[in-house]
Amino acid sequence: MTTANDPAAKLGKVTLVGAGPGDPDLLTVKAARLIGSARLVVYDRLVSAEILALIPPDAEQIFAGKECGRHYLTQSETNDLLLRLARSGRDVVRLKGGDPFVFGRGSEEALFLARNGIAFEVVPGISAAAGVSTYAGIPLTHRGLATGARFVTGHLREGKPLDLHWDTLGDPDTTLVIYMGLQSLKETSAELIAAGLPPDTPAAAIENGTTPRQRRVIATLETLYDRAHAAELHPPTLIVIGKVVSLSDELDWFDAR
Ligand SMILES: C[S@@+](CC[C@H](N)C(=O)[O-])C[C@H]1O[C@@H](n2cnc3c(N)ncnc32)[C@H](O)[C@@H]1O
Incomplete structure (x- = not known):
């Protein structure tokens, strides 16, 4: 048996996926494929309900968004969450509105993962x-x-x-x-x-x-x-x-x- 602290344990991968501005028809083919086959999705407030509906019903969904006046996760809590999930061996689809690298803090998350030895990919979205x-x-x-x-x-x-x-x-x-x-x-x-x-x-x-x-x-x-x-x-x-x-x-x- 392996645990999250076991160096031999398999690490999960995090894929930062751009969901575009809202219309699900504006998803890239790659984003649609990854969303449709996801087992675990961490998503932001800006991801539209129409796009969330494409996640398989039995996949786990975690909301990480921020809303004026309401507290969900801070950026550092979101980073820690992604790290914890990947260290537990799970692959994560990190779904973000628009393009992850345009005012989306995707680069901050990717840097954090890289510096902690977690493999990641980035799928651009329509900003x-x-x-x-x-x-x-x-x-x-x-x-x-x-x-x-x-x-x-x-x-x-x-x-x-x-x-x-x-x-x-x-x-x-x-x-x-x-x-x-x-x-x-x-x-x-x-x-x-x-x-x-x-x-x-x-x-x-x-x-x-x-x-x-x-x-x-x-x-x-x-x-x-x-x-x-x-x-x-x-x-x-x-x-x-x-x-x-x-x-x-x-x-x-x-x-x-
Ligand atoms: C935190 S930024 C995220 C930008 C995102 N990463 C992108 O590439 O579009 C959020 C801002 O993007 C703009 N935005 C994103 N989606 C939008 C939409 N569907 N309609 C209007 N503005 C939008 C708004 O200015 C909003 O306050």
Whole structure:
């Protein structure tokens, strides 16, 4: 018999799997295969119910997500959980919203596993910037409107001001995608305007993108905060700022269906 502390014991492997932004049809073939054959899944809050429904009913499911005002597992508790499960010899599917390596702490988990001698793999997923923008009719780049795109986080740490380089973000030829940016939207908009981005720059907030619950608010940099507030948008919401947002009505294929 072997135990978790026995050096001869078989270690499990952890596969960090990106679940995409919500629509199960946006799973990669590899993600769908791994989810459909999983025996043990540790999943985050952002993984949609439609995707969780693809897990075999007899597989064990552990929720590791965080929700505003409600405590589940801290990042270090999640790391320890993955390590404990792998050391007990079980293979784990670690299911994360979007792409594990884009604002998903997947790299922190992978580093922790690597440093503790646990084998891991990573399956990329469609990140919100790509999936949610596309389902909102917004191309991230478009000839004549945007020559590039930047992804930043608007997440506020314990009430501290956002630590972003506003002077480099106020570029009218670059699309700005803000993850976790709803709470700090008022401050972000003011800082971007102060950095020189025109107040009438088109801007969008998209809640629950790619799902049947998707809602879009299309406004300008100056009006987006008030409009999003009036619409009572909640996380997960993606903010997209830039001239490409001006195409969103003509390219609105998803809501128009
Ligand atoms: C912790 S980050 C995780 C990002 C994820 N790893 C990815 O690649 O999309 C969570 C943020 O992603 C954005 N997000 C993720 N899924 C979304 C969705 N379906 N609709 C709108 N925003 C989404 C929101 O800004 C949300 O606050």
